Amino acid sequence: MIQRVRFAPSPTGSVHIGNMRVAIFNWLFARHAGGRFLLRIEDTDRERSTPEAIETLLAALRWLELDWDEEPMYQSDRANAHAEAAERLLAAGAAYREDKGGKGECVVFRMPDEDAVFHDELKGELRKKSEDMADFVIVRSNGAPVFHLANVVDDIAMKITHVLRGDDHIENTYRHVALFRALGAEPPRYAHFPMIVNRQGKPYSKRDGDAFVGDFREKGFRPDALFNYLALLGWSPGDDREKMTRAEMVEAFSLDRVKNSPAQMDLQKLTHLNGLYVAEMPAEEFRAQARAVLADCAWGRDIPEAALTPVCELMQSRTKVFSDVVDWRYFFDAMPTYDEKAVRKGLGKDGVRAALTRLIALLEQYPFDEAGIEKAIREAEREAGIREGKLNFAVRVATTGIATGAGLYETLALLGKDKTVARLRHATEHLCG
Ligand code: GLU
16 A cells, blocks of 8 residues: 655745654655655645745745655645535434524534544554543534544545644544544544744743754755754654765654654754764855855955955854855955954953954064964964963954954955965954953
8 A cells, every 4th residue: 555645735925844843754654655745735824825935834844855756736726525424424423513693504523422542653642531532623603614623535536644733733633533434434543743942941932942954944044954953853763873975864764763752942052063064065055155245244245256265264164054144254354253252251351462463563573374374373372471372363363354254364364364364463452451
């Protein structure tokens, strides 16, 4: 039997990474099994499911290269099928009409008089007592089908064999299993994935940091890195691999290695992983992406290729996310923009001015290359009685304006002697404490 799974999002205008991880697990499951990955747009809420919201969703899927195998189903096209199913349930006595309070009659599904039970591929048998399950509305008084009915009728139409979704749907599944049976269909198999949570164990949201696929795309994360990170957030290949190609993930994926406990979002880990992907990019591709970021900065638009290339060569292995590129300004401007906090921390201490002044003189005595620069700094430290290595930070802040960057000696060699000396001088005259 060919396994058929689906991603069935309700478009809202932004795509949460938790939802995207559900899509990724479905996709990996289908690709691993040689099955079909289908897309159903649950767009019955016409107010939220605008054409733009649907486009945002499709764009997120395409960006992550989650390709689907058949024409997407749009739930809003299926009104007749939903109404017809409700009629059948009414005719069979599995549903009845009721006026829930003067608003007109709705259609209510009659929950069978027995415990609701289903097998979850991750959690085992899940059961709910009959007395805890109430009948529920499947068609509103205005004729609109309720989520439960539309979801099940469409899963039947799409011949879905496995419903893999978030565990916020477990309560729904008790009802859905009964609906499948009442409609004469065998329920699919189910797996409910635990949520993505924050450090406090609460559902991870926008308040905890970037939470939507679009945020990561804008910040310059790579889709392959985000895919890799989300796939391994709550699933493990059974060994300690953390960076995996798509082919490796497809090969290794299985539901029994999806963890049955909430997965904690770790932005730092994602950023680190992204850096590994960035480091591997072909140099031209890296440069083109860096250019795209620079094109959005007034100061970065007209940087000649000859100036950009060596900076890219130096910075690629240190670039974690493409938004880091906006920090490269100090390579190109005459003077850096000084970060106040870095200045206070790096240049505020006693003795720094004297040491930097001495360094300017020492730089004249050695070749201006990495080794020569290092020698000059070590000598300036010794003469000023500063512990070895401690002057580097002051030099970095004086010459780049910020606290982080690539290796200091390489950075200065690339900046060139004129810029380096002019900035050190500026620091001794205006910035040292
Ligand atoms: N549209 C629902 C959601 O996004 C359906 C989920 C499902 O059945 O997979 O939560």
